[in-house]
Amino acid sequence: MRVVKEAAERRNEILDAAEELFVTKGYDKTSTNDILDKVKIARGTLYYHFKSKEDILNAMIDRINSSLIARAEAVAKDKSVPIVERIVMTISSLRVNTDIGNEIITLVHKPQNALMHQKMQKSLVEGVLPILTDLVNEGNKEGIFDVKYPKETTEMLILYSTIAFDDDYDESPESSKKRIIAFLINTERLLGAKEGSLQKTMMKLFN
């Protein structure tokens, strides 16, 4: 057992060092040599854990996604908060707000990283879908929602958001604002929620 724990620790050490380098030097300018120097390990040890720099980046994305999902789950489970608020806060909690998060967001938006971007979003959607579906089911039970297909409807809302509110969706500030208002109204309709209930919650939480 001891060896296994050490391997996991070593792996995290490499990821920590790589994260710091990616943020300070940038991903492109960081070499695997830089990472070796920083963690003070031999090349063989690095390759035992990761096949390539890209492999490290993928592991980093998984780590960020896991922590976002864990944060979302904690928010979603706090039953002292009304459901509509919890839904809004759960979705907001998915916004990346660390240095390494921002660096990786910039990276995956480069054209050559389109596949990585897709994978990152897919894994995030898969992680958050059951959490939000549970909230929609709760709302159905409370009688504030009326959704026949909770999982599919939640999926529709999430998938649309990941594209339409992605940072590289080019548009003017006005059309962006209009899209947000339309999304809130449309979400109310899809959830069978009272007209204006979601918009009211947004105003309360963010104004």
Next chain:
Amino acid sequence: MRVVKEAAERRNEILDAAEELFVTKGYDKTSTNDILDKVKIARGTLYYHFKSKEDILNAMIDRINSSLIARAEAVAKDKSVPIVERIVMTISSLRVNTDIGNEIITLVHKPQNALMHQKMQKSLVEGVLPILTDLVNEGNKEGIFDVKYPKETTEMLILYSTIAFDDDYDESPESSKKRIIAFLINTERLLGAKEGSLQKTMMKLFN
């Protein structure tokens, strides 16, 4: 003017030849030499029109998208057909159903072509959005829809469809069927259409 016309013709000839080769030999196994042999032109002429084999593929995608959009527009403008039927038929008309179309669909679903896939979908969405928005506006005027933000709502429906009903969205046949039914119900809600009206139209058109 004569030279311009000839250039456009030559360009189309190259695309036609490349299409045939991509379908019969496959994209990966087709070389630019194969294309030169088929069109009987010099390498310089090819490079005057296209930078690379990938550039040819991109032009091919544009040509297919343009013809899909033109087909969709023709269907959408036929006012003798009821609006809900026209919407369903306009969307159905976007399905690729030629040999070259299928070959390209297979190509863009390869992991290394993720960016091309994204671009192809984006250009198709941008082309069909105004056509479907017009239909939603018509439905509003007729009083069979009640949509406050026609463009944004139409965009939501299209963007979701392009992901959820894309061939590489892995799922079982049962969950695929459930997703389609949920999508029809949700579309009725978003359009403010009579419950069951869209489902009835689908049954009528496809059963």
